Amino acid sequence: MAAVSTVSQDILNPQLQIEGSARLNGVLQVSGAKNSALVLMTAALLCPEPVELCNVPNLTDIAGMVEILQTLGVRVQRDGDRMVLDASTLTSHEPPYQLVNSLRASFFSIGSLLGRLGHAKVPLPGGCRIGARPVVEHIRGLKSLGAHVTVEHGVVSASVPGTKKRLKGASIVLDCPSVGATETILMAAVLAEGTTTIENAAQEPEVQDLANMLVAMGADISGAGGPLITIHGVDQLHSVSSAYPVIPDRIEAGTFLIAAAITRSSLRVEPVVADHLSSVLQKLRDCGCKLDIDDLGITITPGDIQAVDITTQPFPGFPTDLQAPFMALMTTAKGTSVISEKIYENRLQHVAELQRMGASIRVEGSTAIVEGVVQLSAAPVTGSDLRASAAMVIAGLAAHGTTSVSGLKHLDRGYDRIESKLTAVGARLERNLA
Ligand code: UD1
Numbered sequence: 001m002a003a004v005s006t007v008s009q010d011i012l013n014p015q016l017q018i019e020g021s022a023r024l025n026g027v028l029q030v031s032g033a034k035n036s037a038l039v040l041m042t043a044a045l046l047c048p049e050p051v052e053l054c055n056v057p058n059l060t061d062i063a064g065m066v067e068i069l070q071t072l073g074v075r076v077q078r079d080g081d082r083m084v085l086d087a088s089t090l091t092s093h094e095p096p097y098q099l100v101n102s103l104r105a106s107f108f109s110i111g112s113l114l115g116r117l118g119h120a121k122v123p124l125p126g127g128c129r130i131g132a133r134p135v136v137e138h139i140r141g142l143k144s145l146g147a148h149v150t151v152e153h154g155v156v157s158a159s160v161p162g163t164k165k166r167l168k169g170a171s172i173v174l175d176c177p178s179v180g181a182t183e184t185i186l187m188a189a190v191l192a193e194g195t196t197t198i199e200n201a202a203q204e205p206e207v208q209d210l211a212n213m214l215v216a217m218g219a220d221i222s223g224a225g226g227p228l229i230t231i232h233g234v235d236q237l238h239s240v241s242s243a244y245p246v247i248p249d250r251i252e253a254g255t256f257l258i259a260a261a262i263t264r265s266s267l268r269v270e271p272v273v274a275d276h277l278s279s280v281l282q283k284l285r286d287c288g289c290k291l292d293i294d295d296l297g298i299t300i301t302p303g304d305i306q307a308v309d310i311t312t313q314p315f316p317g318f319p320t321d322l323q324a325p326f327m328a329l330m331t332t333a334k335g336t337s338v339i340s341e342k343i344y345e346n347r348l349q350h351v352a353e354l355q356r357m358g359a360s361i362r363v364e365g366s367t368a369i370v371e372g373v374v375q376l377s378a379a380p381v382t383g384s385d386l387r388a389s390a391a392m393v394i395a396g397l398a399a400h401g402t403t404s405v406s407g408l409k410h411l412d413r414g415y416d417r418i419e420s421k422l423t424a425v426g427a428r429l430e431r432n433l434a
Pocket of ligand 1: 035
């Protein structure tokens with residue numbers, strides 16, 4: 001009986017077994033950005049013609065978004081990294097609760113549904129382990145554009161009054177530069193009547209990628225990537241003339257650079273847009289890594305890793321999504337590092353797991369004080385969210401012994417074929433499915 005129960009638990013809870021301390025070398029390939037691809041997919045809802053994307057990563061979050069769009073009547077075809085989304089057959093304005101609840105970015109579809117159909121009914125995405133993650137700014141922005149919005153029983157219903165069912169351009173100042181709110185409002189405003197401005201807009205590269213694709217579809221947008229975005233509404237969008245390429249995933253690239261640093265291995269990571277990672281590259285240099293940057297990618301050569309402090313900030317500051325992986329690196333640095341999480345109130349859950357591997361970390365509020373140790377030691381650990389799981393993998397690569405990492409459902413949301421990519425550069429890890 002006991003043996004059967006163990007096997008079934010392992011099947012439900014697959015693990016990565018990582019034999020640590022292997023030196024890595026070669027080239028790590030970066031996939032398309034998850035956070036861009038998800039929002040570009042929802043932008044396809046705005047268009048009555050098929051839209052083709054390429055460089056789409058192979059992730060469970062992407063599969064979840066495909067499922068959501070299909071429930072709305074969108075035809076989706078996938079071939080490798082290419083995806084064609086045909087929203088000419090859009091029949092529903094109501095993505096289902098179970099799917100939206102498991103994929104926060106799908107809430108942002110409220111902007112494109114409202115812009116295209118004049119109404120949308122989308123469940124609140126809810127909080128998550130890392131923090132409350134409100135959508136107040138998204139809703140406030142849609143109201144400014146003239147939508148009538150109510151929130152009842154956890155569902156947001158939005159509609160555009162009047163016979164034309166067309167939103168009206170407005171001046172919107174965000175209270176905080178929310179990525180999702182900026183993207184939601186941007187998608188709603190492209191088909192609105194007149195001009196919309198978004199002040200204090202999020203400047204993340206994914207916002208710029210969305211604006212670039214919308215412009216390729218006929219939208220009139222300027223300023224994306226900066227704090228003030230101006231959108232002149234157009235009557236209709238059209239298909240992109242050739243497949244629109246999703247930008248490389250800056251968080252995956254950063255994770256790989258940190259993996260190189262913690263294993264003290266010289267590695268090349270490509271493709272990378274270095275400007276998308278400047279704050280992270282600066283911290284890697286500050287802690288003792290040499291970086292050779294060219295148009296295609298980055299070659300990292302770590303030296304003696306010294307402790308540096310980080311504070312997470314909206315772009316172009318240090319990204320919260322790399323806080324956990326960078327903390328893993330700092331556990332083996334020389335000296336004391338102070339890591340302050342300023343974006344999410346509950347994003348230090350990886351600390352307890354790193355401590356199980358021998359890390360010396362003290363938490364004070366939303367700050368972790370990390371005293372570097374000579375070496376981590378292997379332990380069974382669990383990744384509590386996507387980036388915490390990545391931190392466990394990174395720590396496992398450097399630890400003495402075989403680390404087993406659970407919580408892979410989180411990892412698979414955001415890292416495309418991570419075992420095969422790391423194995424190709426010499427890491428020793430495998431997924432234990434049985
Ligand atoms: C996006 C990213 C996520 C990243 C985050 C911050 C996607 C799919 N996800 O999430 O990986 O961690 O940016 O870089 O792109 N806030 C409010 N009120 C609001 C909205 C947000 O106070 O109405 C706060 C949040 O609580 C949080 C901060 O703003 O503290 C950032 O949130 P936001 O930029 O909205 O994150 P997401 O777009 O959900």
